[in-house]
Amino acid sequence: ISSGALNATDSISVPSLSWSGGTITGSGTLITPSGGTAQLFGNTTKYLQNKTWQNQGTINLTDGQLYLYGYDPANTTSPYTPTQNAPQLQNLAGGVITVSTRNQSSPIYGYSYNSYYGVIGNARLINNQGATINWNATNYGTDYASINGGNFTFDNAGIVNINNNLRLNNISNATDTSDTGSYNIATAKTFSVYGGNRTLAAGLTPDTTGTITGAGALSIDSGSLTVNGTLGLAATGTVAINGGTLNLNTGAGAASPIAFANTLSISSGALNATDSISVPSLSWSGGTIT
Secondary structure: OOOOEEEOOOOEEOOEEEEOOEEEEOOOOEEEOOOOEEEEOOOOEEEEEOOEEEEOOEEEEOOOEEEEEEOOOOOOOOOOOOOOOOOEEEEOOOOEEEEOOOOOOOOEEEEEOOHHHOOOOOOEEEEEOOOEEEEOOOOOOOOOEEEEOOOOEEEEOOEEEEOOOEEEEOOEOOOOOOEOOEEEEOOOOEEEEEEEEEEEOOOOOHHHOOEEEEOOEEEEEEEEEEEOOEOHHHHOOEEEEEEEEEEEOOOOOOOOOEEOOOOEEEEEEEEEEOOOEEOOOEEEOOOEEO
16 A cells, blocks of 8 residues: 555455555454564555554554544534544554654654544554564654654553653553553663553563563653552663652562662652652652652
């Protein structure tokens, strides 16, 4: 698909997809089966409109933007109602999504008509279900490349490898859902939470416990991150709070506190810890610790 549109009310299984432009739409499910590959390339926008895409194979986004767009032509005036069949990308067990775009501020972008009024229907932008996302994207210079949600949701029950700076922009967990997977931040790279509310789940086993690990940096810039699972990054990377709220509720007591190995920086926002924390180096220029 280089331009134009594929409109499928049927569900279709496509083991080899070459997508350089245009739109895929319709109420049927698009399936990339196990062993299949979808190549998204070319400095263009690829529109996934009102469509569920289930990936069991490999999706490579190498250039341009994947734009998940929800639109209901009957929903253009007040009172607004939820857009039906809103788009979502489901990365199922065994699936791998690799994003390696260059000089693109939002390689994955979600918008549903009147989404800012909170009427987006079943709009899960990305649901990573026991699968892998490799984030290799770059923006101009050292700026963040974003998954930009606009009130859509992103849930991680798999692995997100953050190999270049990633910002989750205005994107929360789905209602009654928490992340049970891991975010692994590479050395000298930053994972930014910017708007939305995200929770790392406290599971009964390691594979049901949300965690952030690695030797990179976590930056809470707005919105909130609640850690009920584990924050392995505290022992190996850096944490900064620059306007949002970091809630630490892992159950760590005074006998075994969360130990920050490197400087904890707070310039604004809040650190809210029911956990005991050990902070040998604190840089505090504003904000609240509670």
